[in-house]
Amino acid sequence: MRDHITTLTDIALPSLVLNSPLMDNSDLDRLLSVGVDAHCRERSGSFVQVDHQVLHAGAAEPGLEVLSTPEALKRYDWLKDYWWQIVPAGKDEFTKYAQDHTHNGYFIRALPGAKINYPLQACLYLAREGLTQCVHNIVIVEEGAELNIITGCASGTKAKSGAHIGISEFYVRKGAKLNFTMIHSWAEDVEVRPRTGTVVEEGGTFISNYICTHPVRLLQMYPVSYLRGEGAVARYQSILVAPPGSKMDVGSRVVLDAPATKSEIITRTVTTGGKIISRGHPVxxxxxxxxxxxxxGLMLAPQGLIHAIPELEARAEGVELSHEAAVGKIAHEEIEYLMARGLSEEDAVSTIVRGFLNVDIPGLPPALRDEIDRAVSATREQGA
Known part of the structure; x- marks a missing residue:
């Protein structure tokens, strides 16, 4: 496995130049599908990594830093105190592997009091067939700062198989706010295992949006947030569509460890033949x-599976924990209602699924919203 790419071919873009012999113009559509705007319109900064190589890292607004993690570790001695602190290196076999095989990843920091106007975009791209990409990401939103990140993770047209192991550690300081959106678009024979931990301090807010509407061999992720300051908030919203042959095991855990902390875990799942395990666990x-x-969850194919595993864990008196879970098919009455108002059966199903997924995430480019609409159309066809 090569660690570095030495022969470079330029792909010239108006605002973003990507240098890699492994990419051509067909890959740019893949970047757009996961939220990366090559023109950097209304973006505060960008980070792009292809396989093991960082192709671009830079900020366009004051109060924001964007570096590769190795570069950041060289620049800041104190950063080692954030390294493997929320996600233990010995957590499982994948974190152990990543500890010895990590190549780059992003370091993003919003300085104290900085209100970053536009989202920052980051992309982790798998271009080589059969490659295992291991990255370690650190995000620090300092006291009183606000930051919106859109991260797109995808495999290229030449990478039909491979693996992605992403270690991410997020620090949300006192009174800070981080809105983190992750969009995945992998090939059908790729295995994906993110490992993410977040610490939220007093009065801080962490919002996580996750979208995966494309086939993937195996997706397994269980991010954890620790609310360690009074009034801290964490909210997870996940949208999953599992086509035939895909297996998704996705959940979130929030540890409410300080007074007046709050959390919400919302998951929408649709299967057109794939398997989804949906977990949630507030403590x-x-x-x-x-x-x-x-x-x-919505079942659109008889061979699909949705397994919801809600857990509520109370370790003190006076906690308020609640859950709702429902899995079923689209009611025929809903389809008939829309058809009576002039929609075809196919359009009625698409309208219901689109409303069920209800994607409303700030900062998404039009190309990604179109991609989500295409995914909805695909669910109709696969579930037919």
Whole structure:
């Protein structure tokens, strides 16, 4: 496995130049499908890594830093105190592997009080057939700062198989806000295992949006947030569509470890033949905390599977934990209602699925919204 690419071919873009012999113009559509705007319109900065090589890292707004993690570790001695602190290196076989095989990843930092106007975009791209990409990401949103990140992870047209192991550690300081959106678009024979941990301090807010509407051999992720300051908030929203042959095991865990902390875990799942395990687990450690867990699923094919596993864990008196879970098919009455108003049966199903997924995430480019609409259309065809 080569660690570095030495022969470079330029792909010239108006605002973003990507240098790699492994990419051509057909890959640019893949970048767009996961939220990367090559023109950097209304973007505060960009990070792009292809396989093991960082092709671009830079910020366009004051108060924001974007570097590769090795470069950041060289620049800041204190950063080693953030390395493998939320996600233990010995957590499982994949973190152990990543500890010895990590190549780059992004370091993103919003400085104290910085209100970053536009989203920052990041892309981790798998271009080589059969490659295992291991990255380690660090995000720090300092006290009083606000940051919106859109991360797109995808495999290229030449990479039909491979693996992605992503270690991510997020630090949300006192009164800070991080809105983190991750979009995945992998090939049918790729295995994906993100390992993510977040610490939220007093009055801080962490919002995680996750979207995967494309085939993937195996997706397994279980991010954890630790609410360690009074009034801290964490919200997870996941949207999953599993075509035939895909297996997705996705969940979120929030540890409410300080007074007046709150969390919400919302999951929307659709299967057109694939398997989805949907997990959620809020843990109330102190009195007066609140958490809500909601999982809803649509079965559009008889061979599909949705397994919802909600857990509520109260470790103190006075906690308020609740959950809702529902899995079923589209009611025929809903389809008839829309058909009576002039829609075809296919359009009626698409309208219902689109409303069920209800994607409303700030900062998404039009190309990605179109991609989500195409995924909805595909669910109709696959579930037919």
């Amino acid at each position: 109330g450690q102190v009195p007066g905390v609140k958490a809500h867990l909601e999982c809803r």
